[in-house]
Amino acid sequence: MNTIYFSRRHELKENYYVIPFSCSDLNNIDTEVSYRDRTETTQKVLDTIVDRITLALYNQGYILQSVSFRTMSISAMVDTKVLEQAA
Numbered sequence: 001m002n003t004i005y006f007s008r009r010h011e012l013k014e015n016y017y018v019i020p021f022s023c024s025d026l027n028n029i030d031t032e033v034s035y036r037d038r039t040e041t042t043q044k045v046l047d048t049i050v051d052r053i054t055l056a057l058y059n060q061g062y063i064l065q066s067v068s069f070r071t072m073s074i075s076a077m078v079d080t081k082v083l084e085q086a087a
Contacts, residue, residue, distance in 0.1 A: 004052055006074075017062070023049055027065040031069035050056060 007020040026049070029042055038046070046069065053074060054064045062076040 004049070004056060006056075012075075014063075015080065017076055017078075018078060019074045020072060021053065021074055025049055025067070031072075 002024040004021055004023045007022075009017040009019045011017055025045060029045060033042070050064075050067050054069060057064050057074070057076050058079075061079050063079050065075040065077060066075050
């Protein structure tokens with residue numbers, strides 16, 4: 001299990017971001033393959049990465065909306081409950 005690296009976030013609208021990412025766990029995985037054509041092992045690796053991304057974003061105050069392995073980007077919203085508690 002390797003580190004997931006997040007790049008600079010891009011704001012699409014207020015509190016909604018697209019964040020490019022990279023992960024060396026994906027080096028041997030064809031991310032262009034459709035969901036139906038993936039092997040069980042490949043799907044497990046992708047699910048593990050999504051779980052790790054979800055946890056990392058939650059710890060930073062974001063709620064994961066979607067992960068695109070084709071574009072290697074994440075869409076996420078700022079967790080407004082965290083903002084309210086911090087204020």
